Amino acid sequence: MSNLTDKNYLNCEKGLWSWLTTLDHKRIGVMYLISIVIFATLGAVFSLLLRYELFSAGKDFLTALQYNKVMTYHGAIMTFMVLVPGIPAVLGNILLPLQIGAKDVAFPRLNLLSWYCLMAGALIAMISLFTTGVDTGWTFYAPYSIGSAQSGTVFVVLGAFVMGLASILTGLNFIATIHQLRAKGMTFMKMPLFVWGLYATSIIQIVATPVVGITLLLLVAERLLGVGIFDPKLGGDPILFQHFFWFYSHPVVYLMVLPGMGVISEVVSTFSKKVIFGYKAIVYASVAIAGVGFLVWGHHMFVSGQSDWAGVLFSFITMFVGIPTAVKIFNWMTTLYKGSIEFRTPLLFALGFLFVFAIGGLTGLFLATLSTDMHFHDTYFVVSHFHYTMVGGAVMATFAGLFYWWPKICGRMYHELSGQIGFAFVFIGFNVTFFPQFILGAMGMPRRYFDYLPEFEHLHAVSTVGSTIVNIGMVIVFVTLYRAWKNGEVAGDNPWGGTTLEWQTTSPPPHENFTKEMEVSGGPYDRP
Amino acid sequence: MFKLLFLTIISVFAKVAYAKKSVFMPPEASVYAHDADKLYAFILNVSAVSFVLIVLCIAYFGFRYRRKTANEKTPHMSHNLKLEIIWTIIPSLIFFFMFGWGWKLWNQARHAPAKALEIFVEGQKWSWGFHYKSGRKSVNEVYVPVNKPVKFIISSKDVIHSLFLPAFRKKQDAVPGRYTSLWIQPTKKGEYYIFCAEFCGTEHSSMIAKLKVVSFKDYANWLANDPYKEMSLSKIGKKVFNTSCAACHNVNDTNKVGPGLGNLWNSKSIFENGESLVADATYIRDSILNPNAKVVKGFPKGVMPTFKGQLSEQQIRGLIEYIKSLKEK
Numbered sequence A: 001m002s003n004l005t006d007k008n009y010l011n012c013e014k015g016l017w018s019w020l021t022t023l024d025h026k027r028i029g030v031m032y033l034i035s036i037v038i039f040a041t042l043g044a045v046f047s048l049l050l051r052y053e054l055f056s057a058g059k060d061f062l063t064a065l066q067y068n069k070v071m072t073y074h075g076a077i078m079t080f081m082v083l084v085p086g087i088p089a090v091l092g093n094i095l096l097p098l099q100i101g102a103k104d105v106a107f108p109r110l111n112l113l114s115w116y117c118l119m120a121g122a123l124i125a126m127i128s129l130f131t132t133g134v135d136t137g138w139t140f141y142a143p144y145s146i147g148s149a150q151s152g153t154v155f156v157v158l159g160a161f162v163m164g165l166a167s168i169l170t171g172l173n174f175i176a177t178i179h180q181l182r183a184k185g186m187t188f189m190k191m192p193l194f195v196w197g198l199y200a201t202s203i204i205q206i207v208a209t210p211v212v213g214i215t216l217l218l219l220v221a222e223r224l225l226g227v228g229i230f231d232p233k234l235g236g237d238p239i240l241f242q243h244f245f246w247f248y249s250h251p252v253v254y255l256m257v258l259p260g261m262g263v264i265s266e267v268v269s270t271f272s273k274k275v276i277f278g279y280k281a282i283v284y285a286s287v288a289i290a291g292v293g294f295l296v297w298g299h300h301m302f303v304s305g306q307s308d309w310a311g312v313l314f315s316f317i318t319m320f321v322g323i324p325t326a327v328k329i330f331n332w333m334t335t336l337y338k339g340s341i342e343f344r345t346p347l348l349f350a351l352g353f354l355f356v357f358a359i360g361g362l363t364g365l366f367l368a369t370l371s372t373d374m375h376f377h378d379t380y381f382v383v384s385h386f387h388y389t390m391v392g393g394a395v396m397a398t399f400a401g402l403f404y405w406w407p408k409i410c411g412r413m414y415h416e417l418s419g420q421i422g423f424a425f426v427f428i429g430f431n432v433t434f435f436p437q438f439i440l441g442a443m444g445m446p447r448r449y450f451d452y453l454p455e456f457e458h459l460h461a462v463s464t465v466g467s468t469i470v471n472i473g474m475v476i477v478f479v480t481l482y483r484a485w486k487n488g489e490v491a492g493d494n495p496w497g498g499t500t501l502e503w504q505t506t507s508p509p510p511h512e513n514f515t516k517e518m519e520v521s522g523g524p525y526d527r528p
Numbered sequence B: 001m002f003k004l005l006f007l008t009i010i011s012v013f014a015k016v017a018y019a020k021k022s023v024f025m026p027p028e029a030s031v032y033a034h035d036a037d038k039l040y041a042f043i044l045n046v047s048a049v050s051f052v053l054i055v056l057c058i059a060y061f062g063f064r065y066r067r068k069t070a071n072e073k074t075p076h077m078s079h080n081l082k083l084e085i086i087w088t089i090i091p092s093l094i095f096f097f098m099f100g101w102g103w104k105l106w107n108q109a110r111h112a113p114a115k116a117l118e119i120f121v122e123g124q125k126w127s128w129g130f131h132y133k134s135g136r137k138s139v140n141e142v143y144v145p146v147n148k149p150v151k152f153i154i155s156s157k158d159v160i161h162s163l164f165l166p167a168f169r170k171k172q173d174a175v176p177g178r179y180t181s182l183w184i185q186p187t188k189k190g191e192y193y194i195f196c197a198e199f200c201g202t203e204h205s206s207m208i209a210k211l212k213v214v215s216f217k218d219y220a221n222w223l224a225n226d227p228y229k230e231m232s233l234s235k236i237g238k239k240v241f242n243t244s245c246a247a248c249h250n251v252n253d254t255n256k257v258g259p260g261l262g263n264l265w266n267s268k269s270i271f272e273n274g275e276s277l278v279a280d281a282t283y284i285r286d287s288i289l290n291p292n293a294k295v296v297k298g299f300p301k302g303v304m305p306t307f308k309g310q311l312s313e314q315q316i317r318g319l320i321e322y323i324k325s326l327k328e329k
Helices: A017-022 A024-056 A064-099 A108-130 A153-180 A193-225 A238-249 A251-271 A279-295 A306-334 A345-368 A368-376 A380-410 A416-442 A453-485 B003-016 B029-066 B081-110 B216-224 B233-245 B282-288 B313-328
Strands: B117-124 B127-132 B137-139 B141-143 B150-156 B163-167 B172-175 B180-184 B190-196 B209-214 B268-270 B276-278
Touching: A017 B117, A017 B268, A024 A064, A024 A108, A024 A380, A024 A453, A024 B180, A024 B282, A064 A108, A064 A153, A064 A193, A064 A251, A153 A193, A153 A251, A153 A380, A193 A238, A193 A251, A193 A279, A193 B209, A238 A251, A238 B276, A238 B313, A251 A345, A251 A380, A279 A306, A279 B180, A306 A345, A306 A368, A306 B029, A306 B081, A345 A368, A345 A380, A345 A416, A345 B029, A345 B081, A345 B313, A368 A416, A368 B081, A368 B172, A380 A416, A380 A453, A416 A453, B029 B081, B117 B141, B117 B163, B117 B172, B137 B233, B150 B163, B172 B180, B209 B216, B233 B313, B282 B313
Parallel strands: B117 B150, B141 B209
Antiparallel strands: B117 B127, B127 B137, B150 B180, B163 B172, B163 B190, B190 B209, B268 B276
16 A cells, blocks of 8 residues: 555646656656647537527527537637547557556557647647637538638648547557557466457547548648549549548547447446456447447538448448447446455446446447438437437546546545436436427428527527536535645545556556556456 | 246237337338338337347346356357257348348339320429420429329529438439439329438428329429419519528518628618629629629628529529519518
């Protein structure tokens, strides 16, 4: 058992400069965490503006153009600056080396560079706030984005491109780390499932991000130089843009969700004190989701004007994503069976994840099926579906992971009751916000509408109330974590009885993670 | 305990599975809408039942196996091949059944009968134009006969729009530079909304048209009639204004996407380059047909589309008269 005055990664060097030049993966992870919390706050402010404008029908305090800009910033910030770097860069950075018994990632300097890329990209994108802004939606569909009178478009698109570099570098780094730096005896089939989740994610980052990078650059070239690739006026094809865009942006949702699923595996196993059920199935399911994820992008485009046969194929392949997802949910449920289940905040978030993600997954069936998608496409049903998977899949899992590993990250324990109250607000608020949106979508309410017909008003009001609750929950969560960091009780090295390697070092870990060479013999979740 | 659980599940199963009505959906206005709703109801039932089962299972395990003492031993259950194969195959079968059913309806939805009545639809920021083969044109309203197949051939003048008919459960993007199509066969007379479902800019949410399903006789009458018969020019102008201009221009002098037109007539318009002009009939006509040649100071260029070829001389003259009449009020 350590006490917090021992030398660890937090107190081994002091001062802002030591942080900005650090090569320690844990410190870089903490820097990612702080920056992403700031971005997320900004994104959340935009989301509240949206929801309050939509509270009642008609124009309230925003004009249509302002609304469209707010909607674009909410989407772009939350996607490119929060969810994409979210779990891999924060929890992945801090835990990947710890979980495989390594001193650091394979390329520590590259790791720091990727944080600076994210910052630079975010800065470039935010410059747009000082111009006329951007009103294209985060999808930047051509030819609207080419002709849009809002000059901020170029900055946001370029910013997204630079942030893409951060993502590629992180993926590259993680793959090299996983291949090269595992502890003695840790074969691929003995890696913790969170590491597997990161591995699958890294593949997506490396393969898909360059495609969107090129696309975004072409878009900028088109806007500034009029090269004529996507704009029909210049002989281009706007559907081509959608193919390029979704070739990245569909896999990217798995990029957000796969490491989240890894977190859930860790948390469910630890808090039911039981070996994970169907380890191999979960591994294959993760890799399958990452792989199949590349072949389903056309399901965003059933009614775009692509060929009918493409629609049929994409619908068929999309069903293959459902299968491994269902398998994973069954595995987690079975892990609980005959366990010794302790209801602490991380597990509550994990069970919340199961609840929300099950809804997100099941509603995906309506959208994967051709004829029902014709009705639901581009309605609030889709908005709700992807918030259930993204916020459900990524955010709930991030919180589960943050609470679970917080004692490891800062050596201190959070206040349990505050954590649980935070969970209750987030969970209830989230469902109150987004469940009504399924109904709105079924009723035919299209998305990205500044104003709507009177019959949609009640459900919009309910949704706005929910968004307030969920944001209160977020504040409680971060205040709880912050207070734990400042003066929580000393947690000890392994407060949960976890079985993976990170629990075998001190909390917080020393600069190079372990004091001795780690060696692994059994599976990651074996209990004596 | 198990018995109670079992009974609850069975009763929920029965209730949801029996609910054949299309929950939350707008009224069905075609046979296809009815068929699509059956598939919707099937997916909804399957999802609801599986979701309830998952949640009950988690809740039961959570209660039954909650930690009672700190050092409880748990069994080492790493896998069970048989169980895992079963729970892979069952969802697969259900998913592919959904896919097949969806495909079947998709084929139906995508292939219009050869004798379908064809109407050309053009989306533009922010209105829907409908052109009949007879030469009749209309904006933001389209009349079709009941019980006859109608095929919309869709394109766009500027950016991507999407023709969305909720009551018919159909949607198709309007893409500049190519034709797409969507067909319906309405079975009930009435008025139905047509939304734009693809984000197309500032007034995206006001790009709403009305589909009017009427008897064949009424349809034929509407088609044959001169819509402006015995109407004064300014009345014609008002009608055109409401369908084609109102999305962006107010009839008082407050600005919307474009300048308000209440005081325009005979007033001085100042342009970006410092030049100015008094708004007379020629200026208004030019602004309708070639809107980006002279853009009023403070408004971005390239926002207003041209109405060349869309409005007849009569309609343009009507608009001029109408704008004139706004000032006189």
